[in-house]
Amino acid sequence: MERLLLHTCCAPCGVYCVDSLRAEGIEPVSFWYNPNIHPYQEYKARRDTLIDYAASINLELIVHDDYGLRDFVRAVAADIGHRCSHCYTCRLEETVRYAAENSFTHFSTTLLVSPYQDHDGICRAAEELSKQYGVEFLYRDFRPGFRQGQAKARELGLYMQKYCGCVFSEEDRYAKQIARDKAKFSLREQ
16 A cells, blocks of 8 residues: 545544544545535535544645535436435545645545445445546454544544534434424324
């Protein structure tokens, strides 16, 4: 392994990934590119937490700052139910493009730590982009360390988000509450 660029969605997800890679003797370079995260205050909280965390563990971090609300919404508006595949692909493509242009030999992503993500979909996108850009995809199933990483993140006092990132995932988070409110207020209207 020569140089690994690690797409990092947030500091809490990065904790276990970075620890386990370092335990293997791999020193990743973290790459922040997450134009899917909305609203802006959420984006800023996650970005700034990663910046502080990376500095605290002496992790090199490249911040490709692009709050991409309009482009993201345009790209997924026609098929919101399948937005995740676009989300994985756009973030990984920017990562592997940067890796190819800056002499990285490998790339990976902290998205592989979450049991809530489409693991196979992430891998498919990464493998396709690997072929397209000529940078090797370093696969690791980080999911067994998810709870451990989250616990360490809490101990460190890192900002812990409550939803995946896009405004539609935040809506999903509140789906039951929205349904209860709708039922409650529709009864009042009758």
